[in-house]
Amino acid sequence: MKVRQLQGLAAAAACMCMLAAPALAAPTGQAAAHPSDVALAAGGELVGQLVDAQGAPLANAPVSIQSQGREVVQATTDAQGQFRITGLKGGVYEIVAPGHYQAYRFWAPRTAPPAATAGVLMVADGDLARAQYGAGAPCAPCKPGPFGTAMGWVAQHPLLTAGIVAAAIAIPLAIDDDDPAS
Numbered sequence: 001m002k003v004r005q006l007q008g009l010a011a012a013a014a015c016m017c018m019l020a021a022p023a024l025a026a027p028t029g030q031a032a033a034h035p036s037d038v039a040l041a042a043g044g045e046l047v048g049q050l051v052d053a054q055g056a057p058l059a060n061a062p063v064s065i066q067s068q069g070r071e072v073v074q075a076t077t078d079a080q081g082q083f084r085i086t087g088l089k090g091g092v093y094e095i096v097a098p099g100h101y102q103a104y105r106f107w108a109p110r111t112a113p114p115a116a117t118a119g120v121l122m123v124a125d126g127d128l129a130r131a132q133y134g135a136g137a138p139c140a141p142c143k144p145g146p147f148g149t150a151m152g153w154v155a156q157h158p159l160l161t162a163g164i165v166a167a168a169i170a171i172p173l174a175i176d177d178d179d180p181a182s
Contacts, residue, residue, distance in 0.1 A: 007173050035092050035103035038120055039112030044088040046106065048120035050081045050097050057081025058124055064096040099124030 040046055046065075050058045061077045065085060072093065075083040090108040094101065100122045107116055154161050 004173070035105040036120075037107060037113055037116035038104050039107050039116040039118055040088055040090065040109055041118070042109050043086050044108070045084065045086045046088055046119065047084050048082065048095070048122060050077050050083070050100065050122045050124060052099075052124050058098070061098050061124075063122075066094045066096060067091065095120060095122065097122055097124065 038046065048063070050061050050063065052058055057077070057079070058081045059077055059079045061081070063075045063077060063083050063085075065072045065074070065088070073085055073088070075085050077083050077097075088106055090106050090111065092103060092105050094103050102122070104120065107113070
C-alpha cells in the first residue's frame with residue numbers, strides 16, 4: 001500500500017511540475033525588462049541597421065516591428081544592412097530580425113529623454129535560439145524547425161498536455177495489481 005501512495009505522490013508532483021514549467025521557462029532578460037529608448041524622427045520615422053557579430057551589414061534581412069506579439073510593420077534591410085520605417089507612434093515595441101530580438105521604447109518626435117538614441121543598431125547574435133524550433137517563431141519569415149508543430153501544440157495547451165501525461169501515469173498504476181492477496 002505504501003508503494004501505491006508513493007507512486008500517486010510522484011504522479012501528482014510530476015503534474016505540478018508540468019503545470020509550472022511554462023511560467024518557469026518564460027523568457028527573461030533585457031528584451032523583457034529594460035527596453036531601450038529610441039527617439040522617432042518627424043513623421044514617426046525609425047532608422048536602423050542590422051549587422052552581424054563582426055560588424056558586417058546583413059543585407060536583404062527581414063526586420064519586423066511588433067507590438068504585444070503582433071506585427072505592426074515589416075521592412076527589409078538594404079545592401080548596407082540599413083532600414084527606414086515611417087508612420088510609427090510612441091510606445092513599446094519589439095524589433096525582431098534574424099538573430100535579434102529586443103524591446104524598444106519609441107518616443108514621439110521631441111518627447112524623448114536625453115539618453116534616447118536617434119536610431120537602432122542591431123547586432124545579430126548567431127547563437128540566438130529563441131523560438132528557433134518553436135511554433136511561436138517571433139517573425140513571419142522565421143520558419144519553425146522539425147519539432148515546431150508538436151512542441152508548439154504542447155506549449156499552447158499546457159493543461160491538456162498535463163492531463164494526458166497524468167493519465168499516462170495514473171492508468172498503468174491503476175491497472176497494475178501488485179498488492180499481495182488478502
